[in-house]
Amino acid sequence: MKKIRIFSTAIFLLAALFVQYAAAQNLPLLFKQATNAEINLNEQQALDIYKKILVIAPDNLNALVKATELSCSTGERLPIANDKRITFQSALAYAQRAVATHPEAAESYYALALASAKMTEVEKDRKLLVQYVKDIKTNADKALNINPNLGMANFVEGRWHYEMNNLNWAKKLALKTMYPGGIPPTSYDSAIVYLEKCRQTQPYYVMNYLILAKSYQANNNPSKAIEVLKQLVKLPVRTPDDAALKTEGQKMLDSLE
Structure with missing residues (x-):
């Protein structure tokens, strides 16, 4: 019984690894699809694809930066203020994850500066607003110090x-x-x-x-x-x-x- 349980666990782990490997193999195709969507001016579709990429590769820097940028640009066009705020907060979360996982990359701090700039458009608390204004320059400076x-x-x-x-x-x-x-x-x-x-x-x-x-x-x-x-x-x-x-x-x- 114990051997059967060990064998079943091994089969499960192998299957999970195979699924993970297969998903990783799809990344180049997904990036190409996202790029094509942007070329065709369909930024929402591109953003949705980058979100799929981040499910497969949560720490992918390119996908995190693109998700930040596209959340900022698509959010800007939303007519409802609360929807705009939620989308900008998503951009901020992607950028924060980029900094946390890639603190050596200039692109991470650029993304955080960009998202902070968007938050100044929707933040009503004065202290938080000033902090976001400060964060724009602080993170842009960090990005430019690196590159x-x-x-x-x-x-x-x-x-x-x-x-x-x-x-x-x-x-x-x-x-x-x-x-x-x-x-x-x-x-x-x-x-x-x-x-x-x-x-x-x-x-x-x-x-x-x-x-x-x-x-x-x-x-x-x-x-x-x-x-x-x-x-x-x-x-x-x-x-x-x-x-x-x-x-x-x-x-x-x-x-x-």
Whole structure:
């Protein structure tokens, strides 16, 4: 009886290992399907596939980062505030898992900075809001300390500098009084440095061009803003948001020319 029990256990373990092996063999196909879904502008489908990948490989860095990014972008389009918040919280959870399992990777901290930025859009508690604002820069800094050429980390850092410098005086005062140690120095010049670096490594990222153009305009350099906007309107549509961003860029360009 004991031998039968041991044999049954061995068979069960072998079957489980076979299932795990078979699932792992499907990972390249699933990644390809997710990429194709993104190319076809179906981000929700891509996100669902990355979730499947994370069931098979919970610590896969690429899948964790992509799940973070797509949770952020799909959540942004949700019309119901609570649904948006839940989706952004999912993005934050994926990013936190990326940092926990891959603390050596710049992409992990970029993902956490991105998710923290999205949480600032839905967080109502002032102390938590300030903490998320701080977390954006803290984690973007960590990402860039590991890899200064990580394009999307440069974008998050650059946008943080732009938005901090673009706050009205009342919001700046509120942040200054609650931000531990005071708000780090910001300027449109610093925003431009980071955003230009993103443009070098992410030449098709439409949102970066728009924030860069706004930074140049705010920095009293309309000729550079026009130059960036002329490039923006010629970019291909690669995400569901790009068409609207290009329309906004064209309107801005028309107002400057």
